[in-house]
Amino acid sequence: MTCPQASAPAPAPEYTGRWPAPAGRPARVSVAVYAPDPVLYVGIVQQLRQRPEIDLVDDAGADTAQVSLVTVDTVDDETTALLNRLRHNPGTRTGLVVGTFESGDALQRAIDSGVAAVLRRAEADQDRLLRLVLAIANGEGMLPGDLLAKLLSHVGSLQRSTLDPRAASLSTLTSREAEMLRLVSEGLDTAEIARKTAYSERTVKNVLHEVITRLHLRNRAHAVGHALRNGLI
Structure with missing residues (x-):
């Protein structure tokens, strides 16, 4: 009696991102896109849809996405409210694609609201968007150098104001x-x-x-x- 021949194992799915897929994480990263402007929404979705590493989810599956990508012109009160809501979703991490920050205070509010990585809209080509999403999914942060300097300067000014409130x-x-x-x-x-x-x-x-x-x-x-x-x- 001969033993049945064991079937050959299926090849591992190819992962074409800049980092290898972490153990236990599927190669495709699920992403939910949020944008108040339909034009911004379509632009981001079209760029990400072309990447095999990305699995875009619709509104029904947004709460289960690994990455929430918020795209706005500026961080206003409505954006802050959305970021705070997403922060309380334990299954997702949030990235921000933003036109401009009016001040260090706006950047500080975004970070306080759970944003893990930031990309300027003017720099949001397909490769940078992919890098942003993969960094967030891998538990990393990302912030342009000049924005980091602005954030540190803002934090320093807040500390000085606390030491001398009348100054x-x-x-x-x-x-x-x-x-x-x-x-x-x-x-x-x-x-x-x-x-x-x-x-x-x-x-x-x-x-x-x-x-x-x-x-x-x-x-x-x-x-x-x-x-x-x-x-x-």
Whole structure:
């Protein structure tokens, strides 16, 4: 009686990324793409869809994706809310493709909201997007050198402000905060500021509330007075 011939083992799937696939992780990385602008969404999806390393998931499977890729122009309140929601999903890590950061504070908020890696939209070609996704899936971080310098500078300014809270300087207000306070000083109300800056009324209220809370002030008038006394606007 002869033993049946053992079938030859199936060849291992080819992995064409820049790093070998970690043990226990499938070669294809599942990715969910988030973008408020349909044009941004389509652009990112089309680039990633061409890569055999990437498995794009639809809305129904977004919560199970290994990588959540958020693509925006700037980090506003809506983006921060989305990043915070994704941070509480234990099965995914988040990357950010962003047009610009208005300030070190915006970059700090993104990092605090669980972003593991950042790529500028202007640099988001197919190879860099793939590198970003694979780095996130492998538990690594990625941040352009100049953004790292900006983040460190912002953290340093926060530390100095904590040591001497009265030492107000230009770094205590972002450009958006300063602009909104300037408009308040000119007598504009929330709706008028929203039209002038192209932000929603909710964003205007949130920004001004953040300034008042962070600087331990009483109201908008107090915030304007503080900013004028210290040369912030």
